[in-house]
Amino acid sequence: xxxxxxxxxxxxxxxxxxxxxxxxxxxxxxxxxxxxxxxxxxxxxxxxxxxxxxxxxxxxxxxxxxxxxxxxxxxxxxxxxxxxxxxxxxxxxxxxxxxxxxxxxxxxxxxxxxxxxxxxxxxxxxxxxxxxxxxxxxxxxxxxxxxxxxxxxxxxxxxxxxxxxxxxxxxxxxxxxxxxxxxxxxxxxxxxxxxxxxxxxxxxxxxxxxxxx
Amino acid sequence: xxxxxxxxxxxxxxxxxxxxxxxxxxxxxxxxxxxxxxxxxxxxxxxxxxxxxxxxxxxxxxxxxxxxxxxxxxxxxxxxxxxxxxxxxxxxxxxxxxxxxxxxxxxxxxxxxxxxxxxxxxxxxxxxxxxxxxxxxxxxxxxxxxxxxxxxxxxxxxxxxxxxxxxxxxxxxxxxxxxxxxxxxxxxxxxxxxxxxxxxxxxxxxxxxxxxxxxxxxxxxxxxxxxxxxxxxxxxxxxxxxxxxxxxxxxx
Numbered sequence: 001x002x003x004x005x006x007x008x009x010x011x012x013x014x015x016x017x018x019x020x021x022x023x024x025x026x027x028x029x030x031x032x033x034x035x036x037x038x039x040x041x042x043x044x045x046x047x048x049x050x051x052x053x054x055x056x057x058x059x060x061x062x063x064x065x066x067x068x069x070x071x072x073x074x075x076x077x078x079x080x081x082x083x084x085x086x087x088x089x090x091x092x093x094x095x096x097x098x099x100x101x102x103x104x105x106x107x108x109x110x111x112x113x114x115x116x117x118x119x120x121x122x123x124x125x126x127x128x129x130x131x132x133x134x135x136x137x138x139x140x141x142x143x144x145x146x147x148x149x150x151x152x153x154x155x156x157x158x159x160x161x162x163x164x165x166x167x168x169x170x171x172x173x174x175x176x177x178x179x180x181x182x183x184x185x186x187x188x189x190x191x192x193x194x195x196x197x198x199x200x201x202x203x204x205x206x207x208x209x210x211x212x213x
Numbered sequence: 214x215x216x217x218x219x220x221x222x223x224x225x226x227x228x229x230x231x232x233x234x235x236x237x238x239x240x241x242x243x244x245x246x247x248x249x250x251x252x253x254x255x256x257x258x259x260x261x262x263x264x265x266x267x268x269x270x271x272x273x274x275x276x277x278x279x280x281x282x283x284x285x286x287x288x289x290x291x292x293x294x295x296x297x298x299x300x301x302x303x304x305x306x307x308x309x310x311x312x313x314x315x316x317x318x319x320x321x322x323x324x325x326x327x328x329x330x331x332x333x334x335x336x337x338x339x340x341x342x343x344x345x346x347x348x349x350x351x352x353x354x355x356x357x358x359x360x361x362x363x364x365x366x367x368x369x370x371x372x373x374x375x376x377x378x379x380x381x382x383x384x385x386x387x388x389x390x391x392x393x394x395x396x397x398x399x400x401x402x403x404x405x406x407x408x409x410x411x412x413x414x415x416x417x418x419x420x421x422x423x424x425x426x427x428x429x430x431x432x433x434x435x436x437x438x439x440x441x442x443x444x445x446x447x448x449x450x451x452x453x454x455x456x457x458x459x460x461x462x463x464x465x
Contacts, residue, residue: 010310064287065315
């Protein structure tokens with residue numbers, strides 16, 4: 001698995017993937033919908049999938065001493081590594097931004113525990129839809145991306161909209177007491193992410209086994 | 214022990230049937246897989262690598278069932294898929310760094326030696342190499358992990374006659390020690406006239422004949438016309454067979 005991950009990082013990863021990894025810095029932009037950070041996370045993985053397709057990555061990998069299903073496992077490992085790294089790399093900016101922008105984010109949700117819960121939810125949803133859709137053919141990356149991004153964009157929109165409801169002001173807060181209330185969101189997001197990614201990879205692997213390259 | 218035994222390989226597509234394909238590749242031999250475009254050559258090779266799921270049939274590699282021992286079989290297998298360019302903008306050194314992690318028995322000294330022998334510059338990208346040099350690079354990778362069976366899909370297509378001749382000489386040199394074998398598909402029959410020991414002829418998804426080259430040519434003596442030599446060249450065998458209405462299978 002390490003060899004597959006290394007191969008993907010060295011040969012398949014699109015340069016934009018590494019660039020987008022640091023887009024957590026957007027959390028320091030005043031009046032910005034921070035859900036875009038998750039969108040760029042998904043976009044980088046889509047570019048990488050396209051890059052792999054254009055470079056015959058699936059064929060090349062199938063000639064290496066790995067099982068066919070391992071091709072999908074390796075790619076899933078890359079998705080998880082990139083998504084979790086992006087969230088982790090954004091954390092310092094989430095902590096710094098109240099010092100930098102004490103007036104808060106007027107455009108949408110604050111970078112708080114609920115935000116990260118929604119982030120994990122978005123990435124999990126993306127993995128659950130994109131991976132099985134792409135590995136149905138191992139070719140139609142664009143179609144898989146559109147299929148996955150419609151519900152993910154809707155989820156991001158809901159996240160940003162919720163922060164404008166007065167009754168849900170606690171969801172948009174960075175006060176420690178409110179963030180404690182948000183922790184179940186974060187936990188639910190993490191659980192959904194783990195489950196959805198596991199399921200997405202499993203279905204993708206099963207579908208890819210049936211594909212004739 | 215055969216390095217590769219294919220028995221009764223079948224694969225059904227909506228508009229094509231690969232039917233009961235069987236052949237063996239022995240150590241120290243070069244087997245050519247011939248057939249016109251769409252005859253099933255690439256499908257057969259892909260089925261060997263599990264890129265295509267066969268409906269039935271068995272594949273034994275190095276005496277082991279390929280389905281059960283896929284990983285260990287692939288450790289001793291080298292594959293060159295012609296016509297597919299991998300990682301065109303990556304330097305060869307980057308590709309090699311990623312590939313060698315998959316092979317515990319990777320021999321860096323051998324790799325350096327093959328780079329020198331094939332006159333390959335690691336700083337170049339596949340895009341900057343000719344078709345022949347790309348095949349040589351893939352061969353260098355395969356030989357550096359001491360692959361005993363080389364499976365090559367149309368490795369000479371798109372090459373000029375001199376590069377093709379160089380490559381065919383290289384194939385012969387590689388199997389000379391009797392440890393390795395090469396299975397390669399081609400529709401350029403003159404390649405096989407030059408270097409193949411055995412020939413398997415696929416027509417419309419079935420094996421028309423699989424035999425040692427001289428026996429193979431003798432098996433098609435019924436295609437001879439007046440003034441023809443005793444043994445027809447492979448090209449004539451293929452052209453006449455494809456143009457005939459009745460395709461009786463020869464007795465080999």
